[in-house]
Amino acid sequence: MINSTQVSYFTLAAYFDTGVLKYLYFLLIMSLYIFIVCANVLLIVVICKKRSLHEPMYLFLCSLFVNELYGSTGLFPFLLVQILSDIHTVSAPLCFLQIFCVYTYVCVEFCNLAIMSYDRYLAICYPLQYNTRMTTKKVAVLIALPWLYSFLTIVVLISLIVPLQLCGNIIDKVYCNNYSIVKLACSETTANNIYGLILTFLTVFVPFIIILYTYMRILKVCFSGSKQSRQKAVSTCTPHLASLLNFSFGNCFEILQSRYNTKSVHSVLKIVLTLYYLTCQPLFNPVIYGLKMSKIYVICKRLLLKCRSGERCDQVD
Numbered sequence: 001m002i003n004s005t006q007v008s009y010f011t012l013a014a015y016f017d018t019g020v021l022k023y024l025y026f027l028l029i030m031s032l033y034i035f036i037v038c039a040n041v042l043l044i045v046v047i048c049k050k051r052s053l054h055e056p057m058y059l060f061l062c063s064l065f066v067n068e069l070y071g072s073t074g075l076f077p078f079l080l081v082q083i084l085s086d087i088h089t090v091s092a093p094l095c096f097l098q099i100f101c102v103y104t105y106v107c108v109e110f111c112n113l114a115i116m117s118y119d120r121y122l123a124i125c126y127p128l129q130y131n132t133r134m135t136t137k138k139v140a141v142l143i144a145l146p147w148l149y150s151f152l153t154i155v156v157l158i159s160l161i162v163p164l165q166l167c168g169n170i171i172d173k174v175y176c177n178n179y180s181i182v183k184l185a186c187s188e189t190t191a192n193n194i195y196g197l198i199l200t201f202l203t204v205f206v207p208f209i210i211i212l213y214t215y216m217r218i219l220k221v222c223f224s225g226s227k228q229s230r231q232k233a234v235s236t237c238t239p240h241l242a243s244l245l246n247f248s249f250g251n252c253f254e255i256l257q258s259r260y261n262t263k264s265v266h267s268v269l270k271i272v273l274t275l276y277y278l279t280c281q282p283l284f285n286p287v288i289y290g291l292k293m294s295k296i297y298v299i300c301k302r303l304l305l306k307c308r309s310g311e312r313c314d315q316v317d
Contacts, residue, residue, distance in 0.1 A: 007169050008091065008092060009090060010092065026080060035283065036072050037069065039286035043062075043065050044069075046296060047062045057236070060143065061289060063147075064109075065285065067105060067108045067109055067112060068282035068286065070104075071102065071106075071282060073101075095171075096162060099154075100154050102177065103150075104147075106203070109247060111145070111146030114206075114211055115143075117210065117211040117214040118210060124236075150203075157195065160191055161181050161182060164181070164189065165185060165187035166184045166185055167186040204251070208248075243285055250281060254276075257273060
């Protein structure tokens with residue numbers, strides 16, 4: 001029986017020897033990370049600098065893009081180091097830090113998506129009252145609340161797993177996660193399991209219920225309204241729904257893999273499914289919103305053309 005405070009490192013057992021192909025994988029992951037950073041930073045800069053985009057919908061999007069940067073930075077640098085390493089170990093403090101980053105990212109993502117659906121609900125169902133209901137102060141609170149809630153709840157989660165007594169230090173993943181460490185515990189984990197269920201309910205199911213309710217109301221208004229109102233609703237809601245479905249499916253893959261025996265699944269496929277929601281969502285969001293939101297698309301295109309022509313591209317007209 002080993003106390004977790006005495007475990008200096010964890011071994012990540014999901015990695016396997018790829019020979020010289022590891023350099024190719026490193027370049028592919030590095031390219032993906034650079035693209036994610038550039039795409040999200042570009043959209044954040046555009047929203048912050050363009051005054052016509054200082055509307056609640058775009059400010060919530062800005063918070064979403066900041067979260068994509070935060071989540072991908074919690075994974076990709078660590079992943080790149082592990083790909084080139086021959087010994088796939090991680091120190092215990094760094095492992096707990098990665099759990100904190102990944103789990104806060106997931107919490108903020110679901111909360112942001114719920115708040116964005118609420119914003120669209122007000123804009124479509126109560127257009128005349130939208131400005132009085134969605135005030136500047138309320139927008140600031142709705143942006144700050146997911147981050148504050150996520151940081152506090154995950155601090156509690158980490159405080160529950162750090163004192164656990166562990167019978168081993170081998171994690172069958174390519175990155176650290178809470179459930180893998182709880183499975184190593186020899187001590188009582190009832191508190192961890194109960195808190196995990198409560199956190200899952202508050203972080204996943206409550207936002208999902210909010211999103212379901214708001215979209216039922218939105219659909220009701222769309223079907224009873226004009227063709228123009230339906231088209232406007234579809235153009236603003238489609239990227240949000242696509243983002244929600246993409247992230248939900250990715251999380252489902254991860255939860256199913258963690259809870260059930262997946263030894264029969266090919267190791268490469270298992271790694272891809274494990275990393276899907278942490279790699280595709282930060283890539284998917286800037287692409288889908290950049291292409292589907294006409295205001296953002298036009299401004300980004302103008303900015304990129306200006307930079308390509310050699311003009312100053314630090315200003316957004």
